[in-house]
Amino acid sequence: MTSVPHSSSSAPSGPDFSGSARLQARLHDLVPGGAHTYARGSDQYPETVTPIIERGLGARVWDVDGNEFVEYGMGLRSVTLGHAYEPVNAAVRDVLGRGMSFSRPSRLEVEAAEDFLGLVSGADMVKFAKNGSDATTAALKLARAATGRDMVAVADQPFFSTDDWFIGSTPMNAGIPGTVRVGTVGFAHNDLGSLRALFDAHPGRIAAVFMEAATGLHEPAPGFLEGVREMCTAEGTVLVFDEMITGFRWSAHGAQAVYGVTPDLSTWGKAMGNGYPVSALAGRRELMELGGLRTDLERVFLLSTTHGPETVGLTAFRAVVEAYRREDPVATMHRQGTKLAEACNEVVAAAGLTDFVDVTGHPACLVFRTRDADGHPSQPMRTVFLAELLRRGVLGQSFVISAAHTDEDVEHTVSAVEAALPAYEKALTDGPEAVLDGRPVAPALRPTAAPRRLR
Structure with missing residues (x-):
């Protein structure tokens, strides 16, 4: 000892x-x-x-x-x-008097989309939602539809979605069929060889690679992100950057701008509303349009949510963008x-x-x-x-x-x-x-309530 x-x-x-x-x-x-x-x-x-x-x-x-x-x-x-940041709250109070949800798109949806795409230069289109999991799962659907493949490779990072395709890969996977779990495979961040091994082990089957460009503890090694980008392009695989945490923390333009590597799709949430619920899926037009009306291909049921375009979340987002323009x-x-x-x-x-x-x-x-x-x-x-x-x-x-x-x-x-x-x-x-009064904390994603089962 x-x-x-x-x-x-x-x-x-x-x-x-x-x-x-x-x-x-x-x-x-x-x-x-x-x-x-x-x-x-x-x-x-x-x-x-x-x-x-x-x-x-x-x-x-x-x-x-x-x-x-x-x-x-x-x-x-x-x-x-x-x-309770007042400029955001003031913008929200103002919009409350004009209604929250309508049967047709509002002008605000145009303005918020323009604001977003003005920040994220690598994206051509955006669709708003309310939580990050909806955005990441929509990205996976697009990737599967575009590639005709079924599998997804995820970096060894904490969290990507509450949906089955990701949670099935965690220890807390009760209720998720094994047939779903085997479709998600993992690789190590900053280890190009581990990703190469997945492509070699599952030729022609990986629809998307999901990863955070960086985490609080791990910056990308020199050449790593560029290598992932090149590998995905060569394999015809969709590269997705999860910007839930890095967006508006590393930069208002996301980690993709900090490190100079552009994904095919990116997913956003958390700080883009300063606590108000709003998230986003953004990416290349030819992928995003698979959920739209400018395609002759089979359409993807992308994001279609009642509350995705409600005015409070989008107003909060626009006020956050303005705060980032005004301050640093x-x-x-x-x-x-x-x-x-x-x-x-x-x-x-x-x-x-x-x-x-x-x-x-x-x-x-x-x-x-x-x-x-x-x-x-x-x-x-x-x-x-x-x-x-x-x-x-x-x-x-x-x-x-x-x-x-x-x-x-x-x-x-x-x-x-x-x-x-x-x-x-x-x-x-x-x-x-x-020193402790009671039992220690336990991992949030674990298969049983023990060791913190309620007594």
């Missing part, structure tokens, strides 16, 4: 979470899993510290017990301008994220714990990594760290920042990290059970 520095621990008595605990228990009676998104579930947080949020403003949120937190993750990365949220996130990571790692280093916890990643998509006394990634140690931060007014499964995070927010967070380290050190020395 690696030696661990030792110091005394002095955890605060902590805020009251009794109101949140009551509402969380009620949620479990009413909603499967106690949340409408698995990543928001109570099993992703320490058992005794599961805040239920009342409101948010900027980078702060308040729970039902009145506790105030600096929030990270920002609505599962969907908020870059800050909670990407630069702000980069600056504040860099400051946060450097300062957190400094206090960790001062405590002699660099081998066990650190903050790393893209400045707009930071994570904290927690390791046990042997230096291995650890869910129990992650839970210790989460609980100590929550007790000190920092809420987040990551340190994914927004442009609303002020210097004061960053300083508060660094102070919370520094104050959490004695308990973390005690957990390293005496074991996490010496």
